[in-house]
Amino acid sequence: MKLALESEDIQKKFGHFTALGGVTIQVPRGEFVTLFGRNGAGKTTFLKIAATLMRPTDGSFRVEGIDIRKEPERARRQIGFLSHNTFIYRDLSAIENLRFFCRLYGADSSDSRLMGLLERVGLRRRANDTVRNFSRGLQQRVGIARVLLHDPQLVLLDEPYTGLDAQAVTMLNDMLDEIVKDGRTVILTTHDLEQGLRAATRVLIMDRGKIVLSAEAHDPEIRATYSRLIVTGARR
């Protein structure tokens, strides 16, 4: 079984504060994993380490079999990362943004390919419009196109539903379904229980820097733990 992501005892400390206190998980290829947790549980930190944006204090991390500490650039070619920030330049057009990132990734930056990508996210007609004039939902679509342009095997999404209207949410879900159908692996963090469970094959719940539950998506224990830790925790 090929593993898309494999972490062993990943720790991340910020001075005296422990954000991750030893996270060990294995995610096989093709899985859709949703990661739940309260604010400050360590979800974003874990995802950023997976995306090589942060270095772990200790532990080992492999993406598609590549050690991210030893070969971070090779690992980055396999990873697509999207958060509620889209990382696109607002003064460039949609197609200019994609062309730039293609050049960084060494991917095919031909107009036909880029227009095809924009077609997939429903932005073909606005390819040459400056992103500054786009709504949040449309900017998120450009962000998704950016994530996919180098054909990553592992797609990481950090609370991508934030600030999206219903239409944008539907579009995002359609894209995620396509990504999974293509055989890619998705790891998603969200506060939205229903969105998180919609397409997931596996669910992880984090609390205080550790995995407290790892279960198949339809396991009833998920809702119980979610309610106890996250909902109750929020009230407290």
Place this chain on the structure above:
Amino acid sequence: MKPVVAIIHKDVAIEFRNKESISSMLWFGLLVLVIFSFSFDSSGAGDVDIRAGLLWVAFSFAGILGLNRSLSMESDNDCLQGLLLAPVDRGDLYLGKVAGNLVFSLVAELIILPVFAVLQHVHFDWKLLAIAGITVAGTLGFVSIGTTLSMISAHTRMKEVILPVLQIPMTLPVILCAVTATDMVLKNETAGISFPLSVLGLFSIVYLTASYFIFEYVVEE
């Protein structure tokens, strides 16, 4: 090199569209020139010729403004993270940003220079060309360390305040040598001009090299 070229291309395209960096550097530099021209007898006829210093004060303050603009470009929408996600060596990322900053600074400065010549009674001859050459050397030193310092400042609460606090002390040798060399040219006393130019070159080499290797520590979270 391809990522470096892509980053330069992207920065130039954005600047072409919004014209924020060059225009702000240009106008601020000109304003400094004008204010100092009003404030001091800088015709060169008095006891002390301050023209060289005046020019480099204008360039320094304008340069810091340009670095702040460049920083904003990458902080908006967290675009720096997008760059860091790409399989690009952090040193190449640094070089791309230095090149962009250098281009914008030089465009503004090479427009300020003839205005300086008019206001400060400098003839449009070989001297101006020589000063343009010194400008290139000095600006390279300025942006080689300034690009790193602007990225460091980006992590702080008061980025626009911290950048000049760090940049000005670090680039004092650049300013000293550039002012010395410019003054030598203006006075037609160019014997020994190779020394300040060598120090400018040394500064650029040291900081381009050090920053290339150290940049990953600046950008990581």
Place this chain on the structure above:
Amino acid sequence: MKIRMLAILSLVLIPISLYFAFIYAPTENTMGHLQRIFYFHVPHAILSYVSALLLGLGSLMYLIKGDLKWDRLAYCSAELGILFTVTTLLSGIIWSHPAWGTWWEFDARPTLELMLGLLFVGYHMLRAYLPERESRARLSTVFGFLAALDVPINYFATYIWEQHHPRVIGPGGDLDPDMGIALLVSMITSGIIYAYLLAQRIEIAKVEEEVEYFEQVVQA
């Protein structure tokens, strides 16, 4: 224990050093007793450069090893660097006015000292605006290392500048052997005081970090 020994040694050496500077050393021909500032000014200037060296070393070692003890060495040295830069500049100013009739000249050495002081202050200002311990260490050590590299370049720059704008520096020539001994005693004393201050400051820094940690725990 070591800190206490350094403190005792400092207390013993201070009066000895004062004796050598004010009584043992002969009176200088041109400047008279004013010249005796030299026995404090020179060691303090040297120690400000030692601080720069330790800042650079501590910063580089932190970047390589990631151990916070090196960051502590860097910022404690930089603090002492500010102290000794200020005392150097002040003693220079006190000397300058009666000797040359002016409080300040942009000669190479005072200019270098001023530039060094600005680098130390910039370093500490940067640290003040970085609340999180790890990023504070990482970013300030990058700046600390780059600032330490600047010191030799500053040296070349200021001497070139000075040649272009010639000034009279001050008395040159050979040093009287007795003056040399007084200077040596003063340097050793200042060095011991520096070592004591640095060691003590590092100990205080460790306690400050513990307090910062417990504050975070309480707030969390």
